[in-house]
Amino acid sequence: MSKYNLDYLNELEAEAIYILREVAGQFEKPALLFSGGKDSITLVRLAEKAFRPGKFPFPLVHIDTGHNFPETIEYRDAMINRIGEKLIVGHVQDDIDAGNVIEQKGKNASRNALQTVTLLNTIAKHQFDACIGGARRDEEKARAKERIFSVRDEFGQWDPKRQRPELWSIFNGKIHKGENVRVFPISNWTELDVWNYIRRENIPLPSIYFAHQRDCITRNGQLMAATEFLNMDEEDVIERRNVRFRTVGDMTCTAAIESYATEIDDIINEISESKISERGARMDDKVSEAAMEDRKKGGYF
Amino acid sequence: MEILKFITAGSVDDGKSTLIGRLLYDTESILADQLEALHRSNRKNDDGTIDLAILTDGLKAEREQGITIDVAYKYFQTDKRKFIIADAPGHIQYTRNMVTGASNSDLAIILIDARKGVVEQTVRHSFLVSLLEIPQVVVAINKMDMMDYSEDTFNSIVKDYEALAAKVTLKQVTYIPVSALKGDNIVYPSSNTPWYNGQSLLDHLETVQIVADNSSTHAYFPVQWVVRPQTDELHDYRGYAGRVLSGSLKVNDQVTVLPSGFTSTIEQIDLLEQQYDEIQAGRSATILLKDDIDISRGDILVSSAHHPQVSQLIEADLCWMDTKPLDTSLTYLIQHNSKVTRCKIQEVLYKVNINTLEKEYSEEFKLNDIGRIAVKTAEPLVFDFYQNNKATGGAIIIDSRTNVTVGALMLRANAE
Ligand SMILES: Nc1nc2c(ncn2[C@@H]2O[C@H](COP(=O)(O)OP(=O)(O)O)[C@@H](O)[C@H]2O)c(=O)[nH]1
Numbered sequence: 001m002s003k004y005n006l007d008y009l010n011e012l013e014a015e016a017i018y019i020l021r022e023v024a025g026q027f028e029k030p031a032l033l034f035s036g037g038k039d040s041i042t043l044v045r046l047a048e049k050a051f052r053p054g055k056f057p058f059p060l061v062h063i064d065t066g067h068n069f070p071e072t073i074e075y076r077d078a079m080i081n082r083i084g085e086k087l088i089v090g091h092v093q094d095d096i097d098a099g100n101v102i103e104q105k106g107k108n109a110s111r112n113a114l115q116t117v118t119l120l121n122t123i124a125k126h127q128f129d130a131c132i133g134g135a136r137r138d139e140e141k142a143r144a145k146e147r148i149f150s151v152r153d154e155f156g157q158w159d160p161k162r163q164r165p166e167l168w169s170i171f172n173g174k175i176h177k178g179e180n181v182r183v184f185p186i187s188n189w190t191e192l193d194v195w196n197y198i199r200r201e202n203i204p205l206p207s208i209y210f211a212h213q214r215d216c217i218t219r220n221g222q223l224m225a226a227t228e229f230l231n232m233d234e235e236d237v238i239e240r241r242n243v244r245f246r247t248v249g250d251m252t253c254t255a256a257i258e259s260y261a262t263e264i265d266d267i268i269n270e271i272s273e274s275k276i277s278e279r280g281a282r283m284d285d286k287v288s289e290a291a292m293e294d295r296k297k298g299g300y301f
Numbered sequence: 302m303e304i305l306k307f308i309t310a311g312s313v314d315d316g317k318s319t320l321i322g323r324l325l326y327d328t329e330s331i332l333a334d335q336l337e338a339l340h341r342s343n344r345k346n347d348d349g350t351i352d353l354a355i356l357t358d359g360l361k362a363e364r365e366q367g368i369t370i371d372v373a374y375k376y377f378q379t380d381k382r383k384f385i386i387a388d389a390p391g392h393i394q395y396t397r398n399m400v401t402g403a404s405n406s407d408l409a410i411i412l413i414d415a416r417k418g419v420v421e422q423t424v425r426h427s428f429l430v431s432l433l434e435i436p437q438v439v440v441a442i443n444k445m446d447m448m449d450y451s452e453d454t455f456n457s458i459v460k461d462y463e464a465l466a467a468k469v470t471l472k473q474v475t476y477i478p479v480s481a482l483k484g485d486n487i488v489y490p491s492s493n494t495p496w497y498n499g500q501s502l503l504d505h506l507e508t509v510q511i512v513a514d515n516s517s518t519h520a521y522f523p524v525q526w527v528v529r530p531q532t533d534e535l536h537d538y539r540g541y542a543g544r545v546l547s548g549s550l551k552v553n554d555q556v557t558v559l560p561s562g563f564t565s566t567i568e569q570i571d572l573l574e575q576q577y578d579e580i581q582a583g584r585s586a587t588i589l590l591k592d593d594i595d596i597s598r599g600d601i602l603v604s605s606a607h608h609p610q611v612s613q614l615i616e617a618d619l620c621w622m623d624t625k626p627l628d629t630s631l632t633y634l635i636q637h638n639s640k641v642t643r644c645k646i647q648e649v650l651y652k653v654n655i656n657t658l659e660k661e662y663s664e665e666f667k668l669n670d671i672g673r674i675a676v677k678t679a680e681p682l683v684f685d686f687y688q689n690n691k692a693t694g695g696a697i698i699i700d701s702r703t704n705v706t707v708g709a710l711m712l713r714a715n716a717e
Contacts, residue, residue, distance in 0.1 A: 007302055008303060008383050010584065011303075011304055011583055012304075013585070014544060014583050014584045014585040017544070017585035018525070018544045018585050021525040021543070021544075021585070022525060022639065024525070024526045025525050025526050025598045025639060049573045049585070050526075050542065050585070051526075051528060051542070052528075053528065053530045053540075053571075054528040054529060054530045054540075057526075137374045137376070138375075138376045144373040144375065145371045145372065145373045163371070164705055164706045165398070165400075165401040165622050166706075167400070167401055167404040167405075167695060167697055167706075167709050168404045168691070168692070168695040169405075169544075169692075170636055170637070170695065170696070170697050172636060172697060172704070172706045174634070174701075174704035187374075188374070190376050190378070190383075192378070
């Protein structure tokens with residue numbers, strides 16, 4: 001693999017810090033949506049750069065489906081401890097118990113779709129007017145047109161026709177009461193940029209990003225962690241495999257890839273030669289090409 | 302490695318989507334699952350090859366209509382550079398989208414269909430590229446395969462375009478004969494154009510000099526946020542968080558705070574645990590000053606040697622971006638970097654017919670209209686003229702009733 005000189009990371013970093021500070025300056029009650037994944041971990045590092053030695057002008061918000069990898073939760077708690085910032089957790093289980101949402105049944109059941117309701121309830125409860133997220137435009141076609149400041153209506157909906165033009169580095173965060181803005185400071189980063197940045201900054205990650213041995217089953221052509229949350233039957237054959245994960249979603253819908261990449265350099269090599277995109281490893285996006293777009297319109301991250 | 306941001310402009314069917322698709326495909330920037338979707342699609346070229354244009358199609362509604370209607374961003378990388386493509390539609394009704402995409406571009410690729418040559422849309426696109434001061438232009442003369450790769454065709458289009466470039470004052474123009482469909486001179490030099498000795502499009506993109514927005518040497522640092530830890534050990538820490546938009550700042554530099562005019566000296570430059578002696582244009586940092594002066598968000602730190610414009614009455618080029626026309630009796634908001642204040646568009650000086658480039662005189666400013674106006678602001682703006690410094694000379698107009706961004710301003714002259 002060819003070596004990339006990394007000056008461009010400074011440019012991406014500076015832009016992201018600039019955006020985070022615009023959020024601090026323009027909104028009254030912002031929040032940083034923290035998933036425990038590498039993109040939101042990168043956001044936390046960028047927030048440290050933007051606001052230290054001061055405190056973050058926003059809490060971290062984690063929407064916990066209850067089906068997270070335990071490694072993710074461990075990481076989250078250790079990180080909060082280290083940075084000394086406030087964490088708010090919205091539990092999908094609470095919305096299930098309250099009857100706000102109904103748990104899916106069947107083999108492909110996942111709580112992924114239920115997150116949206118918990119997210120919107122959490123936003124409403126704390127009256128957040130801006131939510132910072134780690135989405136990137138290169139992740140998926142529907143995201144390619146996403147603004148850096150993306151206005152959502154009271155129902156969390158995103159209307160592709162009503163997006164504001166975004167010129168130079170001037171971000172218009174003016175909203176009406178009840179609306180909120182999703183802000184994406186690393187819009188212009190690719191997956192490889194994120195990994196190169198994590199390497200440069202020496203940022204620790206949850207262990208599931210690195211190759212390890214795990215019991216898996218193969219479903220719809222993808223390797224899934226064999227866990228208590230996955231509805232399995234006698235057709236499912238459990239095998240011990242050498243795997244790692246490229247995203248840290250729910251255990252029920254995040255596919256693993258066969259890998260021996262135990263170090264960050266190995267991962268960067270693997271991605272540089274990678275033949276499958278990150279979202280290709282998310283089962284729920286496979287359903288239809290337009291699936292992502294529909295979820296976005298409905299208020300998904 | 303640097304980042305090159307570019308925009309592509311062309312009329313419908315000139316081959317813009319195919320060209321971007323070809324760039325991505327031939328640089329192996331397309332991943333297996335996307336490629337698989339591409340092969341699975343029933344949309345094929347006439348000769349049965351895969352239709353690369355699909356790669357840049359965006360939202361569902363647009364897919365249904367078969368046209369691109371917004372700015373979509375695409376990313377790819379080679380050993381030499383990281384590229385960000387702003388893919389904006391070319392039709393006149395989407396002028397605002399092109400203006401948006403152009404605002405952050407270092408380079409513009411203007412597509413011309415070799416069969417048609419310079420057309421009305423080419424004039425408009427070139428005018429917008431000039432208005433937004435994009436420093437580098439590539440004219441990609443496409444569909445050369447349909448003209449038997451004729452050198453004469455190429456030369457005559459170049460000649461026509463040179464006249465246009467002079468008229469709209471474009472400085473750096475490079476002409477490349479291409480076939481997006483067949484791949485000639487896109488990534489690989491083509492044997493079909495032996496008479497062409499220049500670079501392929503990708504070679505050019507990889508090596509062309511990036512004229513940074515902030516090449517102007519004057520230091521300009523808008524304050525976005527004041528960092529005040531207020532802890533016991535950092536009781537007196539007061540850091541000004543912002544981004545150097547142009548020039549550079551060093552410890553011990555004399556700076557002036559505008560618009561107030563107070564001066565001080567830089568004591569320290571921080572970013573997390575790191576301290577810097579100097580920060581360059583583009584970087585974000587936190588600056589500490591030797592003196593205790595009142596500075597808040599929206600104030601600008603400049604090098605004391607620099608005297609930017611400080612004015613409440615400014616002439617600017619306006620591109621109107623809203624379906625509701627401009628109302629000169631209304632008070633709008635103007636946002637210039639981190640500064641927001643109220644404003645009125647006092648006067649429409651002239652409008653430009655963007656197809657003929659003629660000046661017109663009319664008060665009415667509708668969606669996609671462009672022209673020169675005079676704007677009066679409630680508080681002074683601190684800026685450089687857009688033609689001298691893109692990073693500090695652009696502003697937006699916000700309708701305070703809807704909160705929507707309704708206009709883009711290129712600040713051109715101080716009318717005070
Ligand atoms: N022969 C030929 N056809 C081309 C070339 N580039 C694009 N086309 C065709 O022109 C049509 C319009 O191209 P498309 O990329 O969709 O145009 P857009 O509207 O500018 O995005 C399609 O049928 C393409 O296959 C080219 O270089 N040569």
